[in-house]
Amino acid sequence: MAGYGDPETLPEFMKHRSVLLSVVRGLRRRSRGSSAVATQVAMMPASTRNSAFSYMYRILVKDKLAFGGFIVILAFFAWAIFEGALQVVDSVSKGTNYATIVLGGNPLMLDFSHSLLPPSTSSFGLLFGTDYYGHSVLLSILYAAPRDAGAGVLVVVSGIVIGMLLGTSAAYLGGWVETVFMRLTDAFLSVPALVLAIAVSIMVGTGFTSVLIALSVVWWPTYARFFRGQALSLKGRSFVAAARLCGTGSLSVMFRHIIPNSLDPIIAYAALDFGNVILWYSSLAFIGIGVQPPIPEWGDMASEGLGYLPASWWWSFFPCAVILAIVISFTLVGDRLQDVISGRPIT
């Protein structure tokens, strides 16, 4: 890592710092190497030791269910990115309809002549039937996908970023900052996710952004606590002490040493968490918070479809099935990742 701190760039009279700095890097490498995954990689005979990623990939493959989940997630994200990009293009250029052309039909158009048709294989759009308004259930589901994916990613990422900053700082600075932090996150965490999300979103207004803000508010305390815990345990480790002996400032210690070493378990948890966000996002949509009709949303479809049970079961069933499939996939994959990263032995 050339640049600041690189021994070659230090002036002569500071050359003695280089010794300490290389010690710091060595210790950090060794403690990073003490993560379960890296240890196992090191233990493998040279021929199979390609990279940590190939190792993790192989672990994922061994568990058939997790692998299945992984495929579902890939398909989900691939479609969401593709369709989402098209929708953004459509909304920006005003006049193009790439998003709906790709689907082969417009899920937003009312068409009462085709109301409540049962699923049939006669055309792609009718595979899941139609709802009361004549919208194809399948096309609506596909059209809504980018928003769920987007919500998942944005909320988790913002949760991690905010949590990282606040949690690590609180642990590192300690004292009353930490106490305030703990009480504050306690307060946040004591209100159930749904209730808090409702409260925030009604005040911010309806729509996609308001749901995102609401969910982010709900999400960050969990990650903040996570990061705090990691930071606390890393604070006492030798490489942090060595870094401070070099005179590295607090901020630098946090960003260059503590945070990178906290990421391992959090990444595994985040994989699982995408599913959680989608679960709550669709629950909020179920209640009526978030993207409003006529733009389709899985939870909203499930909710409206309930009133047409059991006769027109497909309206509620398919969105529910899709939500279930996706959340379970994230849970399986995230669960497996957690097992691998925490080095839990499988019996």
Added chain:
Amino acid sequence: MLLEIQDLSVTYKTEQGPVRAINGADLSVEEKEHLAVVGESGSGKSTLGLAIAKLLPANGSYTGGRILLNGKNVVTMSDKEVRSIRGGVVFMVFQDPLNSLNPVKKVGDQIVEALQVKSRREGRRYENDSGDVVKAFEDVRIPDPDAILKRYPHELSGGQIQRVILALGLLMKPKLLIADEPTSAVDVTLQAQIINLLNSLKEEYGLSVIFITHDISVAYNVADKIAVMYAGDVVEMGATQQVIKSSLHPYTQGLVSCIPSGRKSQGPLRTVQGTAPSLLYPPSGCRYHPRCPHAMDVCKTTDPELISVENSFVACWLYPTKAKS
């Protein structure tokens, strides 16, 4: 012979693959004999102890060999049979005293529990006269037994817990006592006490002891016989004096030479080169060959068996194959 282990193999199923913790080990213990099993971490010595008492963790299984305890094979015993031998024939003391006793029950209650089971097994009702208990406590040098019995485990020190477990062991009157690193978790003075205690108990109670340790000098002080383990194999076994003074296996020789003699002028401390092998991807043939100064071609391909040489047993290609042990 009280205990005879023949060609035992124990494998653990792990995330990364099977780990062969014990790899064709042979061992024997006579009545009233003190055997010390010596080895590094990962040599399989703790697993050996657990295997004898059939206390392997959920992911461990016997993949070969026999453990003959009083003539009966532990490996093929039914659960019911195993329950009857535990406590009565074999008893095990574990390494870390802090977790050895049930934290939510009083010490006295736990001992009574054990005695009740024992009495039921022998077909009589347990009479709580606590005379036996107090005597056992005195034998292990616990002062003020009555007070200790009323306490919870977290109120006792590590050394006290260690002794309570030993007392429990004595009360169960086993033929074989397995002690897994009883001196590792305690300080030096306590180590000496425990060693002296075990020595006196051998005479008074007539038990055989398997003393598992990584410290060969402790083994020297405690045992009549020493078995040296390396990477899941018993590489040498014999009378203490012989194993220490005229070691046969290169590993044993290395271990013995590492013992500091207390005189600075002897030069830098000797070590055994290299590190313990991974049990996930063990070396082929004799598992010691990567670190052995005398390694030959045959060592790299074939695992040597334990054979009788002079009055000891050793598993090494340096010694020509004579009659099997």
Added chain:
Amino acid sequence: MINAFVTIIFLAALIFALEHIIAPSPLALARVFAGTPKTTPQELQSIIQQYNLNAPLQVQFVDYLENVFRGNLGVDSIYKTAEISIIGQYLPVTLELVLSGTVLAILLGIFTGVIAGSMQGTVTDRTIKGVYLLTWASPSFIVAFLLQLVIAYNLGLLPSGGLADPSLIAPHVVSGFPLIDALLASDYVYFWSALQHLVLPVLSLALCTFGVATRIMRSSMVEALGKDYARLAYMKGFSKRQVVMKTAFRNAIGPIITLSALFFGTATGGAVIVEDIFQYPGLGFFAVQAVLSLDNVAILAITLIVGISVIIANLVADILYGVADPRIALQ
């Protein structure tokens, strides 16, 4: 205990902050409190007067805290009556539901967790894991609606919604808890009906929540069974069953008790949707209505009350834990 108190204050501060960050000017906040967008400027002004929104923030905050502790949670935007009295109607109903749901979830979790933990690695263990992963990953509306569909509509075994048979007259309200009030009034017909109506919602809540309990119980069982004192128990000659129940269980139960308040919190969140689907007249049901009718005062008040309930539940759980484990008793 002081911690709980401080946390409550922080919670109130949080909601206060939320209100004022999102609606910074007195006018904006008055609009929030008014609820419906069609409020006249005079009505807005009277709201500003009512809540003293022109005063400096510190004064408002102190007033707010005072009001909270005196039980004044504002005036409902839609019903125009004291918020606290409306909440007082709905809260016990939800509490009855959530407490039953939590208890059931914990019992289910303990039961399945002990079995899974003691049979680690077997097919039983993996099946249990599959079941709880499935229910845990399902949004509560799916579980609730499946139960409603299958058991109430298809099989007709239990009623599909509501608090009790609508043809019955509710007993005199003493505690607010339907079951308790029925018992107090010796109205066993109503009691039975209310009980029947309670089953499906409680079951839905429990099924969605128990997964975490199972996982925690299982892992602490596995840990306890791997500890030396479990081996010692085997050494004494106990059978596996005895070791599991007598030794490992008592040591493994700890985390579940500590986290029981967590389940209370999760169940409370799930109650919103469950009450909506089963039309069960509790706080969740009221909350959903409030969202639709833009009754913002109600939502803010509900958030505060629910938060306080969870904090109190945590406190109770802490005390109970101290009773159960002798090691903690002195703290």
